[in-house]
Amino acid sequence: MNGAESLVRTMVGAGVEVSFTNPGTSEMHFVAALDRVDGMRCVLCLFEGGATGAADGYARMADKPAATLLHLGPGMANGLANIHNARRARSPMVNIVGEHASFHRRFDAPLTTDIEALARPLSHWVRTGANAMTIAQDGADAIHAASNPPGQIATLILPADTAWGEGSGPVATRPPRARGKVADEVVRDIARIMTTQQNVMLMVGGVALREKPLMDASRIVRKVGARLMAPGANARVARGAGRVSVDRVPYPVDLAVEALKDVRHMVLVGAKPPVGFFGYPGKPSAMTHPDCVFHVLADEDQDLADALARLADEIGAAGIAPDYPERIARPDIPTGARLDADSIGAVLGALMPEQAIICDESVTTGRNFFAMTKAAAPHDWLQLMGGAIGEGIPLATGAAVACPDRKVINLQADGSGMYTLQSLWTQAREKLDVLTLIWANRSYAILKGELANVGAENPGRKAHDMLSLDNPALDWVSLAKGMGVEASRVETIDGLAKAMRGALSRQGPCLIEVVI
């Protein structure tokens, strides 16, 4: 058994069941091994950012790593932006990057690059396979590294001769470290602060935003009269009717500062102190008041659910009912209303089906969607975590691979969508149950605001042209059709509701371009 097959069997043995692939010549033995070995689903992506973004979406929903298969340094480079996003989401991921055969490297063939140097800035673990006999162990080490909490990026560089040479056969993968338990004294300290101090906020992030820990978080703040909040962007939030609703720190600096201005004690549970997405002239980088003191209940790699449960016990909140948004009615469809962000939010809140997975790269259009959907049917909400736009379509692709029985709805800004539109083809090929809603404002709307924010007033024609996607307008119906995805265009709120109802009533990929 060669190195490639030893590696693939090691991966399958460790429960890595999906590979998002964009292979090249140097990976042909690995491709042949994938072909021979049962148990690994191979999902072809037509651009590497589609593969890495899909691996992120998969990991968020499956709570385990997918593999990617990338082609040398440039293939790795093309995948880096969504690796950055996955890294910020703390998604486990195993990147297999093909490399020239060891003996060929010194010839400096055209594709030769320093792959380790490209991988290292955005990977937690990087290794170049030394030979075919040890490549399976390298793979096991990569999976172990990726799976360690809170989730890591592991990149294994695979010289072609380590794939084609005689290998070791499969090896066992060590299970990941368990999430560390928070010390009793930390729980007691935080309990004391929360019960004795005023203007306390519980800031919950990471896996504390799943259903059960959010219930404990809600009990805690109700008991002590504190506030509950989540960071501006989150990898996955369990929400909807019958679940705790948690507001997020707003994106605009002024609104974030306003929202947090009274907080003097912030208890962090898998979250970091909130900071501005960008720095602006004359505006603060920290969103909290200068007198705010931070207290860490649990770091992101610790057992957040356990920490919250114990804190609830410690302060006697276990018997308290969490604050469910059940009193809030699901919104009605605003028939005949103007098509805008609020009416779209209402349609989403009304129509999102039970157990939908929402992949949100709405950027400006979607800033109020969260509020409008808090009483929708129970769902998971996934956001762009690293700010590198172009993740929505791949993220939805990967989430749909992980959860074939759930409807995935991708809320997608048009400018961002164009970065990785190739993933629509993967949705068509794999017949994934993804509804993509494109917010076609035909501009980088966020940048028009930002141009004013940085004090650059009265933009002229050149600046306008650099921020506008009209002339020509992108035609997303044609783009989707070109990749085999059924699509339609709507320009009214009634049209959107009707098209969404149609799309939700059947399986398979579908795109609606919403002209706003």
Place this chain on the structure above:
Amino acid sequence: MNGAESLVRTMVGAGVEVSFTNPGTSEMHFVAALDRVDGMRCVLCLFEGGATGAADGYARMADKPAATLLHLGPGMANGLANIHNARRARSPMVNIVGEHASFHRRFDAPLTTDIEALARPLSHWVRTGANAMTIAQDGADAIHAASNPPGQIATLILPADTAWGEGSGPVATRPPRARGKVADEVVRDIARIMTTQQNVMLMVGGVALREKPLMDASRIVRKVGARLMAPGANARVARGAGRVSVDRVPYPVDLAVEALKDVRHMVLVGAKPPVGFFGYPGKPSAMTHPDCVFHVLADEDQDLADALARLADEIGAAGIAPDYPERIARPDIPTGARLDADSIGAVLGALMPEQAIICDESVTTGRNFFAMTKAAAPHDWLQLMGGAIGEGIPLATGAAVACPDRKVINLQADGSGMYTLQSLWTQAREKLDVLTLIWANRSYAILKGELANVGAENPGRKAHDMLSLDNPALDWVSLAKGMGVEASRVETIDGLAKAMRGALSRQGPCLIEVVI
């Protein structure tokens, strides 16, 4: 005047006239400065690989750098694959990469990355601007570095506060180093070798593939009875009727070894010893015979044209007529023939207009195009230099910006084209005179061959699926229409000839999907 405007005025003063931009928030002051300052054309790209690939195409045709404008580390990462290609093409390029304001970096906001670490592996020159007063000088240094022969990648990282703070005003840019002259004794040594040895090949690359130095190269080999060849891939070759025709080293290892097996002395002029694109089990990495001795007439940063002229003088070849392919008739249109690589090559050879710029990312389909077009109307032929597929559409975009009076023809494989199809929109917006011919074989055809090459026989369904782009077939007519580019589909050679004639008779972007 702020730092951004000081920088833009410095760039315009140094003759940097075009910026291929994909801006974000951190670059808004730079965008505002571009808006205020005359003399810089801003070309919006919807993906960073489109910007960097266009800068490569521009530099190859304008013989000077364009700027790119990229958004922090992920934006840089998205541009790296085509930066790699440009680096291998020795294209000068000035990348301006926005970065968080200096005071904001330590807050580790979502988009924070180590941009220098990402830039360094593929840049010759990297600097992070320290403050607004020195950023213009940084820009001048970047342009100087980029312009030094044979052309370099310079990456200037621009913290937002160096853009918005009070700047120095524009500064002057040092002119680039001149190309070094080859020493007389080197010319004499090479002349002696070429006149006394048998089985000599003159391998010419880089700017030695322009019209005049190729004439001298041809005189030299005719005089001494040597062979003339060029590397497998070249940044720009002047060719067609009335010009010297030069064959390239074939891509497949066996053919390359066969072509070079008799060579015992290889004289290198801006070229490297030929090596295999990849290493294969049991096949050599060097394409030359083990007994072949290499002699360097001139390195790629030296004055190659001068070196060839002096070598021609030294061996008394100055009066000899170069070997023009005028005796070869331009091919006829093979009316009624089967649509295949040969008949397509004949149509290209017959119809390519005077001074066409051919951007060739044909991959497998185009391996015989070079031979079929040697007697076409005079033209320049540009190839993918770094092997990172997804450069053709951006390259054509940049070449068309550099040469608005010439027709650009992009010979584009379908799988490769999908990586950076967004550049079609830029062609539409800028009304660039580019004809894109898509070779729709609906597979990664090169990989099907490579799978056999590496000894992985009898691929099964999973391997087939990873190398096939059917199911669903990509519909390039819809994709082009979605980005505002007129398109048609042809399935016969007569249809291709008719569609090409139509496209060549008018201006502006156009795409023909050729189903093969």
